[in-house]
Amino acid sequence: MDSQTALRKDIIATCQKMNAAGLNVGSAGNLSVRIKDGFLITPSGIPYDRMTPDQIVEMDLDGHYYGDFIPSSEWRFHYDILKARPDVEVVLHSHATHCAILACCHLDIPPIHYMIGVSGGTLVKCSGYAPFGTQELSVEALAALGSRNACLLGNHGVITVGQTLAGAFNVLEEVENLARIYIGTRLLGGGALLSEGQMDVVLQRFKTYGKQASEIDPAITERVEPPVHGGQHLH
């Protein structure tokens, strides 16, 4: 199996995992991954449980598609995000229910819980409405995403980005949970938002979160401290 077949399989597996986890419904949603001189993207209208690796569509960075299958109707925002954000390798879009509820109310997700830090900022911004599959929607998406890892699409859904399939998937999982938490706090009369100063500390700590000691820049003072190392083995 060549590496692109493996990648095509991983794309389908990620879409299936997204639906199985309740983070999307039916054949809504779409996924792209950067490759040399272009990107791979899920095809239009084929259910994930019947999608095969050969149906994943190749596109170049001039907006042409190759092969027998038409790319997702949302190829424009995948294309525009991958062009505008060289730090991004994967773009994931879904209609996750709680994200969509907030998007239908045109509400941003504020810093209601420290895990908002996984979105790469202190806010998951909601874009204005534009019809699906349009360039207008892509312009809205790019503006709402900015340099962060997630945004909501007005009356539509959510986009997350990452450097890997697992990374973009994890951001989607977290943002959907944040959306659920935020809706819950609003139903209880409103939660206590974290301040800018509190979020600064969170964002600093996220730079060392989930990393081994050797991977951490010693200049970062605000860090997640491990316990004291006691040697190689307890006994």
Ligand SMILES: [Zn+2]
């Ligand atoms: Zn959509």
